[in-house]
Amino acid sequence: MNQTSQMTVSDEVAIEITNMNKWYGTFHVLRDIDLTVQRGERIVICGPSGSGKSTLIRCINALEEHQKGKIVVDGTVLSSDLKNIDKIRSEVGMCFQHFNLFPHLTILENCTLAPIWVRKTPKKEAEETAMHFLEKVKIPEQADKYPGQLSGGQQQRVAIARSLCMRPRIMLFDEPTSALDPEMIKEVLDTMIELAEEGMTMLCVTHEMGFARQVANRVIFMDAGQIVEQNEPEEFFNNPKSERTQLFLSQILGH
Amino acid sequence: MSDTHAQTVAFVRETEIPQSPPPALEAGAVKWVRENLFSGIFNTVLTLLALYVVVRFAIFVFPWFYNGVWEASSRKECLDILREAGKGTGACFAVLVDRWDHLVFGFKYPQDGYWRILLAFLLLIVAAGPALFSSLPRRMLLFTAFYPFLAFWLVWGGSLWLPLTILGLIIATMLVFRLISSQIPVNIRQIVSGVIGVICGAGLAYLLFIGAQELVFIANSVGTEGMIAPIAYGVFWIMAIFAFVFCVPMGIFVGYAIYNSYEDGGLVSIVASLLFGYLAFVYLLSPIWMALNSIIPIELQAVASRDMGGFMLNMLLGTICVSLSIPLGILLALGRQSPMPLIKGVCVVFIEFIRGVPLITLLFVANVMLAYFLPPESNFDLILRVIIMITLFSSAYIAEVIRGGLAALPKGQYEAADSLGLDYGQATRLIILPQALKISIPGIVNVAVGLFKDTTLVSIISMFDLVGMIRGPIQNSTEWTSVYWEVYGFGAMLFFVVCYSISQYSQWLERQLNTSHH
Numbered sequence: 039m040n041q042t043s044q045m046t047v048s049d050e051v052a053i054e055i056t057n058m059n060k061w062y063g064t065f066h067v068l069r070d071i072d073l074t075v076q077r078g079e080r081i082v083i084c085g086p087s088g089s090g091k092s093t094l095i096r097c098i099n100a101l102e103e104h105q106k107g108k109i110v111v112d113g114t115v116l117s118s119d120l121k122n123i124d125k126i127r128s129e130v131g132m133c134f135q136h137f138n139l140f141p142h143l144t145i146l147e148n149c150t151l152a153p154i155w156v157r158k159t160p161k162k163e164a165e166e167t168a169m170h171f172l173e174k175v176k177i178p179e180q181a182d183k184y185p186g187q188l189s190g191g192q193q194q195r196v197a198i199a200r201s202l203c204m205r206p207r208i209m210l211f212d213e214p215t216s217a218l219d220p221e222m223i224k225e226v227l228d229t230m231i232e233l234a235e236e237g238m239t240m241l242c243v244t245h246e247m248g249f250a251r252q253v254a255n256r257v258i259f260m261d262a263g264q265i266v267e268q269n270e271p272e273e274f275f276n277n278p279k280s281e282r283t284q285l286f287l288s289q290i291l292g293h
Numbered sequence: 294m295s296d297t298h299a300q301t302v303a304f305v306r307e308t309e310i311p312q313s314p315p316p317a318l319e320a321g322a323v324k325w326v327r328e329n330l331f332s333g334i335f336n337t338v339l340t341l342l343a344l345y346v347v348v349r350f351a352i353f354v355f356p357w358f359y360n361g362v363w364e365a366s367s368r369k370e371c372l373d374i375l376r377e378a379g380k381g382t383g384a385c386f387a388v389l390v391d392r393w394d395h396l397v398f399g400f401k402y403p404q405d406g407y408w409r410i411l412l413a414f415l416l417l418i419v420a421a422g423p424a425l426f427s428s429l430p431r432r433m434l435l436f437t438a439f440y441p442f443l444a445f446w447l448v449w450g451g452s453l454w455l456p457l458t459i460l461g462l463i464i465a466t467m468l469v470f471r472l473i474s475s476q477i478p479v480n481i482r483q484i485v486s487g488v489i490g491v492i493c494g495a496g497l498a499y500l501l502f503i504g505a506q507e508l509v510f511i512a513n514s515v516g517t518e519g520m521i522a523p524i525a526y527g528v529f530w531i532m533a534i535f536a537f538v539f540c541v542p543m544g545i546f547v548g549y550a551i552y553n554s555y556e557d558g559g560l561v562s563i564v565a566s567l568l569f570g571y572l573a574f575v576y577l578l579s580p581i582w583m584a585l586n587s588i589i590p591i592e593l594q595a596v597a598s599r600d601m602g603g604f605m606l607n608m609l610l611g612t613i614c615v616s617l618s619i620p621l622g623i624l625l626a627l628g629r630q631s632p633m634p635l636i637k638g639v640c641v642v643f644i645e646f647i648r649g650v651p652l653i654t655l656l657f658v659a660n661v662m663l664a665y666f667l668p669p670e671s672n673f674d675l676i677l678r679v680i681i682m683i684t685l686f687s688s689a690y691i692a693e694v695i696r697g698g699l700a701a702l703p704k705g706q707y708e709a710a711d712s713l714g715l716d717y718g719q720a721t722r723l724i725i726l727p728q729a730l731k732i733s734i735p736g737i738v739n740v741a742v743g744l745f746k747d748t749t750l751v752s753i754i755s756m757f758d759l760v761g762m763i764r765g766p767i768q769n770s771t772e773w774t775s776v777y778w779e780v781y782g783f784g785a786m787l788f789f790v791v792c793y794s795i796s797q798y799s800q801w802l803e804r805q806l807n808t809s810h811h
């Protein structure tokens with residue numbers, strides 16, 4: 039075992055999802071999802087393509103609307119009230135598969151935009167914070183470049199720094215490394231591991247099983263819109279209970 | 294060699310052979326000509342053919358320019374001068390000299406006021422600077438905001454206090470908006486919201502009630518005789534009943550909606566500032582500017598809109614309509630994307646309607662039809678009507694161009710903005726529009742250039758812009774009848790200079806905004 043998965047998890051509830059269902063038109067994407075995440079917990083979500091992993095974490099910050107059930111984030115109930123949604127979004131950071139940096143702004147401006155406009159932080163202070171987090175993801179020297187001038191791995195680290203500048207209490211990652219070349223994956227994962235070690239609450243959709251073993255408290259396996267199995271990483275990888283999980287693991291670990 | 298190469302490996306070269314220039318056939322002009330003009334038999338034939346046409350054209354046109362007569366008082370005199378000099382062909386540029394003022398300023402604008410137009414034009418360049426070039430100091434934008442009022446005074450004349458008072462009232466309206474939306478404490482805003490809610494609710498209910506009575510009156514005057522009248526009678530009565538039934542509930546609904554917005558202040562501040570602006574313009578504008586003018590009169594000779602003409606009129610219409618239709622186009626494009634069906638519907642209907650109608654029809658409507666609908670005593674300026682029509686027309690096209698830009702943005706940009714907690718206004722202003730507008734620049738410039746050239750259509754509704762001037766007063770005069778090439782060529786040149794500058798500017802802007810250096 040390694041040290042990170044032993045880190046303390048508080049009793050405080052960060053996210054509580056009860057009996058949540060979602061449809062795209064008539065297509066039932068998410069069925070009866072129940073999930074409670076404690077503050078400081080690090081959760082890895084995996085599953086076959088199209089199983090609804092992205093949809094699930096996008097429901098948490100209301101990028102997708104759920105039709106049934108209840109989602110409580112940080113004590114705020116997600117409803118269609120715009121004020122609640124904006125509040126939750128400013129507390130929950132998100133990193134996307136394709137980074138989604140703002141190409142017309144410099145790296146520094148990407149990082150200071152939301153603090154200045156949403157948090158009303160003075161520009162100078164926002165820039166200091168931004169530089170702090172850019173140093174943390176080890177690219178302070180790129181601050182004045184534009185996203186188009188950076189490599190994929192650097193862009194993803196900027197995206198992480200951009201989210202962190204809002205000082206979120208929860209971070210969501212949607213396959214942050216799957217658009218990257220192998221040599222860049224490590225630099226992004228290292229950043230995420232560091233974040234985990236600081237006790238950030240994280241929900242991460244990824245197929246990086248090494249990362250899951252190293253930092254996750256819990257691995258969740260989804261299939262066809264349902265949570266099929268969830269367990270601690272060791273148990274999950276060594277003794278998967280359901281057949282579906284065994285098949286999936288044999289496929290992705292097999293080569 | 295250098296220290297780093299202390300252990301030299303035999304097969305590694307350390308010095309570069311000096312570069313030798315490429316052979317003449319591979320460099321510069323010769324290479325270009327060979328590759329582009331004579332790269333095959335077919336290309337060679339085409340090149341020679343084109344060369345022949347160009348040379349023949351030059352032989353034909355050049356003497357025409359070269360022999361051109363610049364001083365004469367009529368076309369006949371021109372021809373005489375050419376004949377005396379024994380020259381077969383020659384242009385009669387004297388018309389440009391003779392009618393220069395008319396071509397540029399129109400034939401009714403007072404001559405001692407030409408400096409006003411020139412000054413307005415020079416200041417336009419200063420005012421447009423900071424809007425077009427972001428490297429200029431941002432503080433100059435203050436002058437840009439002030440410019441329209443100054444230019445209005447310079448071109449139309451009258452009292453300076455009129456535009457200044459309008460400016461003052463606009464600023465006051467914005468202050469009212471600021472005051473109510475963010476500066477007063479919530480509990481006072483609650484009271485204000487209540488008062489404004491009651492005023493607007495009662496006002497709306499009253500208007501609907503009057504409208505209902507009006508409808509009953511119309512229904513009764515239509516009567517029930519004949520084939521169609523009973524239907525109209527029924528329809529008007531149904532509408533009247535609706536208005537009667539809903540006047541109070543609608544009033545309460547709207548009033549309550551205004552009151553209910555007291556917490557974040559959005560709706561109440563908009564309604565309150567609009568109300569204030571309306572009342573101020575109706576009741577305060579004329580007393581204030583007249584009073585100020587009687588204390589310190591600052592006046593220029595007033596010029597009626599009818600007296601504007603020449604290329605100046607094209608420039609006037611072009612700049613005003615372009616600068617109004619871009620913001621309007623942005624709003625329409627955003628409205629068309631709105632999830633709210635009412636807003637979306639209005640924008641779609643407007644855009645599709647305008648795009649389905651030729652500009653010339655709209656101009657006729659502006660010229661003739663509006664006069665029927667407006668009360669006879671309202672002297673609703675013809676130029677103003679034309680400006681409104683051209684602006685509506687081009688804003689519909691610009692909206693479609695911008696919609697293309699919005700659609701070209703990856704969905705991830707919207708999601709990233711949302712996930713950072715930016716609200717709709719912030720996301721639109723800071724993330725979406727800058728990128729969408731950048732994509733839309735070529736399209737917008739295309740519309741702007743087209744619009745500028747389309748301003749010559751006003752010659753058809755008997756306004757004397759550059760083309761109207763040439764077709765009317767100049768070619769109908771006894772001296773200059775049947776002078777075509779010189780005047781139209783001159784007009785084409787003026788338009789070309791302006792349009793080409795716009796297109797060069799847009800290409801420069803695209804290069805400036807290009808931040809993706811892959």
Ligand SMILES: Nc1ncnc2c1ncn2[C@@H]1O[C@H](COP(=O)(O)OP(=O)(O)OP(=O)(O)O)[C@@H](O)[C@H]1O
Nearest residue numbers: 062065067085086087088089090091092093094213
């Ligand atoms: N906007 C949409 N409209 C309709 N169906 C959608 C939409 N977005 C996703 N889906 C469907 O919902 C299902 C779940 O999609 P989701 O993106 O959550 O899968 P995923 O588990 O993240 O897959 P992947 O590993 O490929 O990213 C898929 O079958 C997909 O086709």
Ligand SMILES: [Mg+2]
Nearest residue numbers: 091092093213
């Ligand atoms: Mg996905």
